[in-house]
Amino acid sequence: MNMIATVTNEGKLRFMRYDGTMSGALFVLFLTRLVAGATRKIMLIVDRLKAHASEAVQVWLYEHQEQLEIVGLPRYAPARNPEEYLNNDVKGNLNRDGPAQTKEALTGKMRSFMHRLSKLPEHVEAYFEHPKVAYAASQ
Numbered sequence: 001m002n003m004i005a006t007v008t009n010e011g012k013l014r015f016m017r018y019d020g021t022m023s024g025a026l027f028v029l030f031l032t033r034l035v036a037g038a039t040r041k042i043m044l045i046v047d048r049l050k051a052h053a054s055e056a057v058q059v060w061l062y063e064h065q066e067q068l069e070i071v072g073l074p075r076y077a078p079a080r081n082p083e084e085y086l087n088n089d090v091k092g093n094l095n096r097d098g099p100a101q102t103k104e105a106l107t108g109k110m111r112s113f114m115h116r117l118s119k120l121p122e123h124v125e126a127y128f129e130h131p132k133v134a135y136a137a138s139q
Contacts, residue, residue, distance in 0.1 A: 001019070002017070002018050002022065003015055003090075003110065004026070004027070005083055005087075006034060007086050007124050007127055008124070009128045011121025011124040012118075012124065013114070014033070016030050017107065017111065024051050026051070027051045027052060027057050028056050031060060034068070038067060041066065042068045044068060045071050045073060046070050047078070048072060079132040079133075080135075082128055082136055085127035085130060085133065086124070089127075090110065090114070093113055125138075
């Protein structure tokens with residue numbers, strides 16, 4: 001089970017679960033959903049995943065440059081990625097009441113946790129309190 005997610009320094013959380021490996025097409029789908037309804041340009045911090053640099057993504061970014069811009073992190077800098085703090089939170093809380101016995105149960109637990117977390121903006125904002133992520137915090 002895999003998930004792609006974004007967090008904002010205003011405490012907003014968006015996510016999408018997917019099967020298999022992240023591809024350029026899947027990332028474009030996520031980006032399309034991300035900009036839907038946005039009222040201002042999005043600055044999206046990403047790691048150097050191969051899918052982020054795919055031709056499909058580059059074409060999409062060019063066509064949507066007024067809506068979204070990607071800022072790439074240096075290689076091997078996961079501590080500087082605000083989304084990694086979300087990943088740690090998910091991993092630390094997913095099995096709190098015991099491990100899931102099936103893929104469906106794990107998917108349900110993950111969705112439930114993410115939906116609950118999306119209603120706790122102050123918790124999501126706290127990811128940006130870490131000194132390595134302060135560069136992306138609200139001013």
